[in-house]
Amino acid sequence: MITTDILDIQKIRADFPILNQEINGKKLVYFDNAATTQKPTAVINAIAHYYNFDNANIHRGIHTLAERATRDFEASREAVREFLGASSIEEIIFTSGTTQGINLVASTFGRKFIKEGDEIIVSGMEHHSNIVPWQMLCEEKGITLKVIPVTEQGELDMEAYENLLSEKVKLVAVNHVSNSLGTINPVKEIIALAHEYGAKVLIDGAQATSHFNIDVQDLDADFYAFSAHKLYGPTGMGALYGKKELLNAMPPYMGGGEMIKDVSFEKTTYNELPYKFEAGTPNIADVVALKTALEYADALGRENIAAHEDMLLSYATEQLSEIEGLRIIGQAKKKVSVLSFVIDGIHHQDIGVLLDNQGIAVRTGHHCTQPLMQRFNLLGTSRASFAVYNTIEEVDRLVAGIHRVKKMLL
Template sequence: MQSAIENTLDIEQIRRDFPVLDQTVNGRPLVYFDNAATNQKPLPVIHALTRYYEGYNANIHRGIHHLAEQATAAFEASRRAVQSFLNAKHWEEIIFTYGTTDGINLVAQTYGRRFLGKGDEIIISTMEHHSNIVPWQMLCEERGCILKVIPVDDNGELILEEYEKLLSERTKFVSVVHVSNSLGTINPVKTIIDLAHGVGAVVLIDGAQASSHLELDVQALDTDFYVFSAHKLYGPTGMGVLYGKKEILDAMPPYRGGGEMIKEVTFEKTTYNDLPYKFEAGTPNIADVVAVKTALEYMAGLGKENIAAHEHDLLQYATEQLSELEGLRIIGQAKHKIGVISWVMDGIHHQDTGVILDQQGIAVRTGHHCCQPLMQRFGITGTTRASFAVYNTKDEVDRLVTGLRRVQKMML
């Protein structure tokens, strides 16, 4: 029986907005359950991209002709839209990047190099994506900092008591994921931020998985940095956002040198541009920045709370159905999760599971999900992961369960 939220959203009508879903794979209708890697794009976003290239493609900020002014206005309108989406205090606090990874690296290579040094401690968590591990390891090797890690319990939740023990006057930076990409765990980031600020540390929150599922308010969180990627909230690939508090961004040196990030260049000296342009060297990803405004408007039109409720309904249903499969073990049983479910099956490698499901037209993600330390914590090499979006249905979950029964029949 359908839930009330499905009736509210009219999922079949929404599915018609996503042309990629209307196809067969290996002779079966496509079931797309790889949304944590990237979700599909609705027609309004696709049309926003084509309108830019067909109607006002031009480089921005420097031109005075009509197309350049039109492109600049659309580009900066997206900045204001993101400011509203995050409830940032100032529009200058929104830096356009090429994705979450780029944003984390920007902070590590600018704030980290300027303000962190030998003996300073950086805290991350066991459930981090490699993108929120490797940049800090690189910084520690270069600057002599010390990396510390918050442990995870058997349910896939951070052990906050252990986090508190790690905090000290030596803690200078904390960087944690808002939502785990591999487990779906929603972390108590407000508490993490407040505790870090209590010892004078600066905090970055990786919002790659949270941005399309949770209501965000960077002022209420009081986070110093927040990063996310557009392609995980129904927007284009290759475009992301770094939010930073204005006073912190002002104190950071530029990340890259080139056009737009300068005020004046001579062979003797260069003076840098104001925020946010100080961090946006070169010709940016204009079309995709323009289209992200449309993606945010699309989500707002559906209602973010409605999307989240629908995905939670699917998660509950999938958890119940998969739990009935003998030999299947769900990895990550946190009390608070988004629509991500990962599992292992006795005697069956996750890659074999993915291949056989693909033969049935079902797209899932297999492997370590760029979270190898987390997989090691659970004593596994990887999982099969299904992740849900607004266009997914319970019928598709039923097809997944049927597909997994076929996997077991073939492999055992």
């Protein structure tokens, strides 16, 4: 038994009330963390506290509640700025999540600065949300989409990437971590190479932020998008980082209240950053609770979280590798705690259903990465993804569960 943990996992588990329940008569094993993590009591309480005591519309009110709501909302922006290592709060735009962040860049930066004949590069391991917005833009403007191939190990072919780069490339959009494979991509290198050709780079950070520290300045990322719900925060909100000079040069995304300075029927002037991109009343309660989620992860220590998850990943990789007929998809040298696998002769949906009957939640299917599945000639995989509250015993349950599934189906 491996017990090198600095963290008291049982104590952490007590922070997540949802984990303490039975599913189909068995103690829940939640291994679908790459889809969304569970929420600690502190985050749940922060949302309740906001509505119980502080709820008001932000920014223009002069009464006490409006001031309190505004203060907490903006405090969360500062927390995100610090978390991402951005230089200014003007560079932090609250969104509904990673998808909206990417769409915002496609609709504003993309429409204004990418023209017919130009090229956009994505990778072969992108989530559909980092493919489709660019395809839509390409179709609209006659832009060409190029794709960085994925190796058999599940890594990006960096040599092929360098060959794709040219003066025609205006934007490179890749994920920091693959949701299907767990691969940690060399984004710093990807960004540096793109910059040599004057291309801007958007990083889809959805799968990265719960696993390690992000420093957008060190990476020199032009845009970095993430979702709160994958790092112990609420669903339906996230943030987009953008370099100030780019955000200033970009037209607004949506029109409405909050994003304007003055409106008349003759001429409307737009608000300053970051409000220019935040039309309408935002998801205030969840923005406030994101700060709590970031503080929760900080208090545990992101290195400690990563160490625990790495331990679970290597134990699970070792155990699952021993199962006959099981093949792990994605064997990159650098991975987060995501384990995708297929079993010869068994459809992933059957695995998912039969594990669920044993109280084990995994994700099955194409994980919104159909091009990547096609690359591996697969219809889908089963994916177990681990978070800070998962344990070795739970991995053992998964292993036993898979053996049972095999026995039932083969």
